[in-house]
Amino acid sequence: MSFLQMLRKIDRTRWYVCHTCLGNTSHNAERSIFYTEAAPVNVLGRRVMPCPRCNDTNTRSFQQMKEEGSEAALWGLERIVKKNRGASSRFAP
Numbered sequence: 001m002s003f004l005q006m007l008r009k010i011d012r013t014r015w016y017v018c019h020t021c022l023g024n025t026s027h028n029a030e031r032s033i034f035y036t037e038a039a040p041v042n043v044l045g046r047r048v049m050p051c052p053r054c055n056d057t058n059t060r061s062f063q064q065m066k067e068e069g070s071e072a073a074l075w076g077l078e079r080i081v082k083k084n085r086g087a088s089s090r091f092a093p
């Protein structure tokens, strides 16, 4: 996915929030979300994405949040992504 495409639309399957980082940063979402194009890893039969910051797999993609009906939380996170457009690399591992 090109940088321009990333600017145009938030790819919910590529953006993740890490719950361990949320806990470690007193729920600082800006420091708990990340963008990755890596393939998920298989842990005990579950496909998970390790967090580039803490290496924990306690992460959820924006897509998962949407499917789970966490619309309010998702809206807040997507606002952060949009606010930081152009500085997306800060979310990269």
Ligand SMILES: [Zn+2]
Residues within 6 Å of the ligand: 018, 019, 020, 021, 022, 051, 052, 053, 054, 055, 056
């Ligand atoms: Zn983390």
